[in-house]
Amino acid sequence: MTIKKLKFGMAGLLAMAYSLTAGAEAVGQFSNHADVGAVKTPGKVVYDANQQIYKISASGKNMWGAEDQLHYLYNQMTGDFIVQAQVAFEGEGVDPHRKIGWNVRSALDTSSPNVNTAIHGDGLVSLQFREKSGGETDQYPLQIKAANVIQLERRGDVYIFSAAKKGEPFQVTSVSHVKLGEKVFVGLALTAHNADVVETATVSNVRITVPAAKDFKPYKDYIGSNLEILDLTTGNSRIVFRAPDSIQAPNWTRDGKSLIYNSNGLLYNFDIASGKPSVINTGYASHNNNDHVLSWDGKQIGISSHVKEDNNNSTLYVLPIKGSSKPVQINATGAGHSYLHGFSPDNKKLIFTGQRNGSFNIFTIDLKTREETKLTSTRAPSLDDGAEYSPDGKYIYFNSNRTGLMQLWRMLPDGTKQEQLTFDNHNNWFPHVSPDGKKIVFLSYMTDIDPNEHPFYRHVYLREMPVDGGEAKIIAYVYGGQGTINVPSWSPDGTKIAFVSNTQL
Numbered sequence: 001m002t003i004k005k006l007k008f009g010m011a012g013l014l015a016m017a018y019s020l021t022a023g024a025e026a027v028g029q030f031s032n033h034a035d036v037g038a039v040k041t042p043g044k045v046v047y048d049a050n051q052q053i054y055k056i057s058a059s060g061k062n063m064w065g066a067e068d069q070l071h072y073l074y075n076q077m078t079g080d081f082i083v084q085a086q087v088a089f090e091g092e093g094v095d096p097h098r099k100i101g102w103n104v105r106s107a108l109d110t111s112s113p114n115v116n117t118a119i120h121g122d123g124l125v126s127l128q129f130r131e132k133s134g135g136e137t138d139q140y141p142l143q144i145k146a147a148n149v150i151q152l153e154r155r156g157d158v159y160i161f162s163a164a165k166k167g168e169p170f171q172v173t174s175v176s177h178v179k180l181g182e183k184v185f186v187g188l189a190l191t192a193h194n195a196d197v198v199e200t201a202t203v204s205n206v207r208i209t210v211p212a213a214k215d216f217k218p219y220k221d222y223i224g225s226n227l228e229i230l231d232l233t234t235g236n237s238r239i240v241f242r243a244p245d246s247i248q249a250p251n252w253t254r255d256g257k258s259l260i261y262n263s264n265g266l267l268y269n270f271d272i273a274s275g276k277p278s279v280i281n282t283g284y285a286s287h288n289n290n291d292h293v294l295s296w297d298g299k300q301i302g303i304s305s306h307v308k309e310d311n312n313n314s315t316l317y318v319l320p321i322k323g324s325s326k327p328v329q330i331n332a333t334g335a336g337h338s339y340l341h342g343f344s345p346d347n348k349k350l351i352f353t354g355q356r357n358g359s360f361n362i363f364t365i366d367l368k369t370r371e372e373t374k375l376t377s378t379r380a381p382s383l384d385d386g387a388e389y390s391p392d393g394k395y396i397y398f399n400s401n402r403t404g405l406m407q408l409w410r411m412l413p414d415g416t417k418q419e420q421l422t423f424d425n426h427n428n429w430f431p432h433v434s435p436d437g438k439k440i441v442f443l444s445y446m447t448d449i450d451p452n453e454h455p456f457y458r459h460v461y462l463r464e465m466p467v468d469g470g471e472a473k474i475i476a477y478v479y480g481g482q483g484t485i486n487v488p489s490w491s492p493d494g495t496k497i498a499f500v501s502n503t504q505l
Contacts, residue, residue, distance in 0.1 A: 028054060029208050030187060033073040035060075037110040041198050043071025043190070052238050054203040055090075056100075060191035063099050063118065063128070064137045067110040069195070072103065074187025075208065082209040082479055083186060084151040086166060086235070087119055090200040095193040096122035100201040102152040103189035104159065106133075106180045115159045115178055116189060117150045121199075127161040129178045140173045147171075149205075149477060154184075166235060167473040169461070204236050209479045210504035212457040218482075222246035223457065224505030225483075227259065227270065230462075230476055230497045237476060241270060241277070244505045248483030249290035250498040252491050253321070254298030259489075259498050262288050267303065267323075281323035289314060290486045291340040294321065295347045296391075302350055303327065304340045313337050316350060318367065330365060335372075338363075341386055342488065344413075345393040353385045362387045362398055362415075375415030378402050383452050386430040388488060389413070390437050390467065397421075397431040397440065397467075401451040408442060408469075421469040426461070429454050430486055433467060435494040440467055441475070443485050456482040457502055479503065 027033055028047045035043050035058075043058040060069030087100045101117035111134040118128045118139070123146040126139040140161075147163035151170065154160075157179060162170035186208075192199040212223050227241040227250060241247075243263065250259040250270070259270040260280070265287045267280040282288060285305035291314070292303045301321050304314045314337045319327035330350060331338045337355035344351065344364070354363040354372070360383045361376045376384040378400065387398040395410045403420065406427040411418040422428050426444040433440055444461040445454065458481040465472035478484060480501045489498045 027073060028052065029075075029206055030073045031075045033071065033187075034108065035070070036072050036108055036189075037061075037067065037069030039069050039071070040195050045071075045073055051236060052204070052206070053236065054188070054206065055200060056188065056190045056203060057198055057200045058190040058192055059195060059198050060193075061195040062097075062193050063103070063116060063189060063191045066130075066134050066136060068112075068114075068189075068191070069110065070103070070189045070191040072108070072185075072187050072189050074103075074185045076183060077186045077210075078183045080154050080156070080211055081186060082151065082153045082207075082211055084149070084205070084207045084209070084477060085188065085203050086149050086205040088148060088202045089121055090202060093121045093199055094197045096120065097124075097193040098191065098199045099193065100188070100190045100203070101150055103185075103187060104152065104154065104180060105185045108185060109133075111135075113178060113180055115152070115175060115180065117152050117161050117163065119147060119150060119163075121193075125163050127159070127173050127175060129159075129175050131178050140175065142171050142173055144171045151477065164474070164477070167475075169474065170477070205476075207479070207501065208503070209501075211479065212502070212504070216457070218456055223502055225263075226501045226503065227261065228499055228501055229272075230499065232464075232475065232495055232497060235475070240272065241275060242505060246483065246502075248500055249292065249486040250489050250500065251292060251294050251301075251487050252489055252496075252498055254294065254492055256492045260292065260294070260301065261500070262290050262292060267292060267301075281325055282317070282319060283325040283327050285317045285319075285327045289339070290483050291352075293340055293342050293487055295343045296345050297347060300343075300347070302330075302340050302343060304338065304352075307333075310334060314339055316340050316352060316365070318350075330367065330370065332370065339385070342388045344389055345391060351387045351389065351396065353387065360384060362396070373415075375411065376400070376418070381452060384409075386486075388432060390433050391435060392437055395467075397433060399429050399431065399442075401427075404451065405447065406445075406451045406454075408440070410467075422465075422472065424472070426463075427451050427454075428463075432485070432488045432490060434490055435492060438467060439464055441485070441490070441497055443481070444472075444474075445481065454482050456480075460484065462497070462499060 041059040046055040058071030098121040103116040105114040126141040128139045151162040160174040225247040230237040247263040268277040287306040316330040317327035339353040408422040462476040463472040
């Protein structure tokens, strides 16, 4: 740092400077960490690479007023971004206003203009901001107390703060008059609110997302992908693979060793232990979409692949799980679009969404006779989709927008006794039943989308509820949508879920 015409004493210099006592080193998803301000005790970061969890320790007198003291784990970024994390203080703490949160700063000096998402030790949740260098800090408090999931999004000059207690929907506030410049520091900040004290916080589920461009063209412009495994017991999700292009819809193999996903028209087997994907041979079915499922015995895979010679219709095929150069076509040529969603538990039928006579409804097809059976009868513009058998074969779960928004339904295997299961203000897609038949995991969009669509690159929730309906809780806050969890993706033991989130890489 070069300071010209310095007129301050040593105390003033220390207040303006930032400390690098923690070392200029990358930690996890962050390029650096440092103390901001003349803290008495240097901060530190311990990173568990296996669980992708950060433990941050910091002293510092405050993040407020005209200057800050904190420990900062950060990157430099330009343009729009979304940063998200789950945070937890360790112990009771000394000062009720110790703070942890995302902090976006113009500079690394103590008085820098900034926007930060302050989670206080006493449960206060607020969006704090300092508009000018050396100016006072102001805040917009949220009504929620003791939030532990925090998200900060920059959209142009608007900073949008979303906070929730894990399992609940976000509460949101924003600020638009703080101008921090195009290139900013973005990171996690912890302060003890007491110069003589060191506080510690644990941070998990960290996601640093560069969203799709505003003018991206769906199904033409793609951004990168994170393949994630969510532990439903701990709530911790790990990124196990990253790709600069679009990967979609992970299935979990029956032995629990691999995930199968599609990318660029091909299918891949991702070996979890080695972290390496390999192409599955699907022969002439080389335009596969994200509707691929495994048989209940794990020996076969059913796929949906577009056939150029058949008006590019999505058509069903079956082949051995290890691949084949000659997959067996199941639908008759010219039948119309068919999007696969499951095998019957006896592996004798496929269940799929079929476009027939201009409408999308749910059908089964007998693998031996090739006879189609129509189970639902909605007419356009309504849509029935995402059908899946329960493990015991007693029900078929699906989603339908016949009552307005897209909601979850179930019916008997012959299509009778169709009953609605969700009645909320989300658009709910793709119900996946747990291996023990007790729970459903599904994808929820907000109401800002057309109920007929499940687009790419949106803020979505993954939610869980009992199979008979009831209260749904959020298990993951995701930037994704199309391709995130289109297919059954429970681990065989029912303890984990695989899914895809997105970011530009």
